[in-house]
Amino acid sequence: MRNENSFKIRKIISLVKNLPYFSFNNLSGIENDRTYLKILFSRYKKSGKLIRLKRGVYVTKDYVDKLEKMNKISIYTEFLSSILYEPSYLSLEYVLYQNNLITEIPKNFTLITKKKTIIFSNFFGNFIYHKIKNELFCGFEVFKENDFIIYKAKKSKALFDFLYLRKRNILNKKMFEELRLNLDELTKIDKEELLEFINLEGSKKMKEILNYIF
Numbered sequence: 620m621r622n623e624n625s626f627k628i629r630k631i632i633s634l635v636k637n638l639p640y641f642s643f644n645n646l647s648g649i650e651n652d653r654t655y656l657k658i659l660f661s662r663y664k665k666s667g668k669l670i671r672l673k674r675g676v677y678v679t680k681d682y683v684d685k686l687e688k689m690n691k692i693s694i695y696t697e698f699l700s701s702i703l704y705e706p707s708y709l710s711l712e713y714v715l716y717q718n719n720l721i722t723e724i725p726k727n728f729t730l731i732t733k734k735k736t737i738i739f740s741n742f743f744g745n746f747i748y749h750k751i752k753n754e755l756f757c758g759f760e761v762f763k764e765n766d767f768i769i770y771k772a773k774k775s776k777a778l779f780d781f782l783y784l785r786k787r788n789i790l791n792k793k794m795f796e797e798l799r800l801n802l803d804e805l806t807k808i809d810k811e812e813l814l815e816f817i818n819l820e821g822s823k824k825m826k827e828i829l830n831y832i833f
Contacts, residue, residue, distance in 0.1 A: 670742045698767035700728045707732040708759035708770035714777035775812035795831040
């Protein structure tokens with residue numbers, strides 16, 4: 620029985636060691652006993668061999684170490700951010716900083732989702748998901764880097780999302796200016812796209828904020 624369990628454990632580790640993430644479902648062909656898997660995963664997590672991404676979802680430390688050696692951790696975490704909570708796309712401060720619209724380095728991964736607002740914290744940091752109306756879940760691009768598919772807002776949509784979530788707190792132009800946005804980074808196309816998103820949203824408040832930009 621001990622040899623059988625050792626063989627099963629080796630088979631499980633062999634199966635998942637090259638996966639960017641995995642859950643109990645990935646192992647149903649080898650082991651259906653979730654209680655056994657929970658105990659096994661808990662043991663391997665404590666020993667540092669597994670990293671828990673969220674409840675029931677893991678990645679091996681060996682896989683992460685391999686990514687670090689190849690300088691692919693930043694790409695992996697962007698990919699991971701949309702996997703942890705679907706559907707979602709990177710936006711807000713995270714994308715604004717990448718596009719020089721804000722200067723303060725974001726401490727978290729910030730995303731937009733159709734589902735309820737939620738936060739996941741794990742080895743890689745905090746992943747904050749903000750709910751938006753279904754009709755405003757748009758304006759993002761899907762692209763592939765190496766083997767990872769990433770969902771990320773356009774510069775204009777990241778700015779729209781940022782302002783939309785703060786619109787009730789932007790009471791006047793002075794409060795808008797206190798956001799310290801580098802609006803010089805906006806191109807004519809960015810402004811046209813921003814206008815489209817604001818027209819899609821349709822509120823008087825967002826059109827008022829648009830006047831502060833232009």
